[in-house]
Amino acid sequence: MTSSSEELLPGTQRALLHRIAVAQREGRAPSFAAAVQRDGHLVWTGARASVDGHAPDADTQYRIGSITKPFTAVLVMRLQDEGLIDLEDALEKHLPGTGAGEVTIVQLLGHSAGLSAEAPAPWWERTPGSTRPELSDVLGGGTGVHPQGRRHHYSNPGYTLLGSLVEEVRGVPWEEALSQEILEPLGLSRTSTQPQAPHAGGWAVHPWADVMLPEPTEDLGLMAPAGQLWSTAADLCRFAAFLATGDDLVLGAESVREMRTPSVPPEAGEWNSTYGLGLQIIRSEGRTLVGHTGSLPGFLAGLWVSVDDGVTAVALANATSGPPTAMVAADLVHIVADAEPRIPEPWRPLPEADQELLALTGLWYWGTSAYGLRLVSDGGLELDPLRGGGRRSRFRAGVKETWTGLDGYYAGETLRVVRRDDGSVSHLDLGSFVFTREPYQPGDAVPGGVDPAGWRGFRS
Template identity: 90%
Template sequence: MTSSLEELLPSTRRALLHRIAVAQSEGRAPSFAAAVQRDGQLVWTGSRTSVDGHAPDADTQYRIGSVTKTFTAVLVMRLRDEGLLDLDDALEKHLPGTGAGEVTVAQLLSHSAGLGAEAPAPWWERTPGSTRPELSDVLGDGTGMHPAGRRHHYSNPGYTLLGSLVEAARGVSWKEALRREILEPLGLSRTTTQPQAPHAAGWAVHPWADVMLPEPAEDLGLMAPAGQLWSTAADLCRFAAFLATGNDLVLGAESVREMRTPSVPAETGEWNGNYGLGLQILRSQGRNLVGHSGSLPGFLAGLWVSVEDGVAAVALANATSGPLTATVAADLVHIVADAEPRIPEPWRPLPEVDQELLALTGPWYWGTYTYGLRLVAEGGLELEPLRGGGRRSRFRAHGKETWIGLDGYYAGETLRVVRRDDGSVSHLDLGSFVFTREPYEPRDAVPGGVDPAGWQGFRF
């Protein structure tokens, strides 16, 4: 089954359906559901085979496993934005007595706290959460496996700690905080901690025969913040739109952008993958994708967003292994973005212009390197090299004749205008680098001075 909720080209719709059909068939998934959103709107849904005798649709629930971690991370970032904690705070400051109190909130969010990957035996994903009533039962001896902050080491218990941190700060359960602070504001009515019909059942497919075995669907208890949630392709597309743009009812655009920024060095051999604050980051086919994959016995999930293209995709299956849902979700993004690239916004002139700012535009020189300075909306500036490679950055206005770098090498650095005694512009100072109107202009404050003989020829 497939449906088009907003116009996509027939060839694009067929390519999307073909991709999930191949994934379901080759991955031997009892069912497969997927959806694509573009610029915040659901534009395509598709599914293969059936759930309880009916074709699944974008509102059929599947368990999403570790995609849950991104929801937990948003709750923690809300605490930071409200001033209730700092990401560099030690866990002990807000949640004492865990045995892992020296690690920071940021390290837990980015899986760089050095904690163990899993809870102690028995296999926590297939046993009731009641078997681990205390945080010590979740952590076991899995603390201090690596120096904190030095490397990425994925940790399910780490997100258990973050869920307990949310509960301690809010005075309510993780489930209640999630409902009030994320699910209701974003309209995610089909995202729940327990399955609600219609939902898929989880299955294990025999590796050597086309037969199946039902998987248990356990309540994970304290481990819930690491992987408890059930959701739908439609709800996850709504969540993906939030991850791309933010929503002031939940988390602003700047904080969501912070989540999407790499937090620790990539592992050796994994230069195309990284992790932010509760979000996986992937470089795929020339695109930057952010999102998360998820798995629990009986279920697989994948969610990816290309912020630059305005396209996100979700893929869900009810099988313990087989279909590569994260790969499929990435491929769905590529299919739409390649076949129907984003149409740029029309160029429009600025509604008004500050003549003094306009006078700053044009060529500037750092030594003999040529840069161009461009005026953009709201008094912002863009600096880029005019020849070859080099450092380029965008800047936002920050007071009188002062700007703060937003990206690239100069992110966070201050650009300011330096004037002569007569009020004319001498140069631009950018983190102590001097940009002049002419290369090595003698009248300006060029570090080291300028040879009084000036420019000269040279005979070899």
């Protein structure tokens, strides 16, 4: 067990170790490795193994299966940020002749392109990639199993197409783009397409007996962008931290935020789980966690980050089934965030007060609903209902007395100041909604006008 200068409390460390110890024993995993990172620091690692004295550490490689997909998604998002593609482009525009029709890049990223879940038989995870040398061998006749863009349907072949898109646009193999554009800039020296010692071996554990069988380790060929990678608990924590904050060397904060935004509605009955762009999104114990799970014969992996708490957790096991790595990784996040909640940054005032902006703050009315408008330390605004339900939102400063909504109903909408001819403020316009200083005041710019008789009582 290791920790940095940001060391966790002994009770928290013991709770983390207990959780993975239970998972390794009850899941009957030959080995189990885990790590937690908080606010950019690796604060805990732990491991359990069935062979005394041979426990893995945070630098032992495991195969991570579909956690490869976020890496591929980052490569695609980089193409968008460089202006080489648009996510709304049809795949055919950049990668013609696939037979996948007019599915769009964003649909492939979010698994809403309607493609089949798997490649044609034999099972691609347990056979060499040479079995499927062409994209047509990966797609087979399984295209169009659902209408495109209408529902989430997880598709491994879809990520094969995205890997081929990266190769076509970049002019280099997917593996080379991955190394140059993600692994090297982020310092992920223990993440690779082929196993590098020390690494765990993959095992199948008999369902009814405590005996094991080695699983084959195949090079997935064209399917590699969907599940090829090997990595470590430490490397994956660093990668997950990047998914929370961005890194201008790889992908900026706005683009990783786009990846973390739901791209399709969840399935009925699965309101606590959805998918962004290359990232799974779940709601667990009151927290939003983003990340991904992974499995290949002989290996299970889970990676989650709570952006609000600044806590990342990774769980890895070398068993085909049994240990619930995804659940364990989520539990590790909750253990740390609950026992040692994030210390908020100190409140700080604005460096200077803009008097005209300050004059906009305070009470405003949308019809008869009262709202408070606050100026916050980053120069943005917050609009909150003061009584009962209502639509609250935060706004980022724009140009010429405009602000852009960041969340809630008004996300992406423009808040602007409307002034009279004499320069005084008439009202605020928020996506056509008028906010005035008084409710239905005669002479105000109230849509539909105000009854000239004004407010009145009622006699029965």
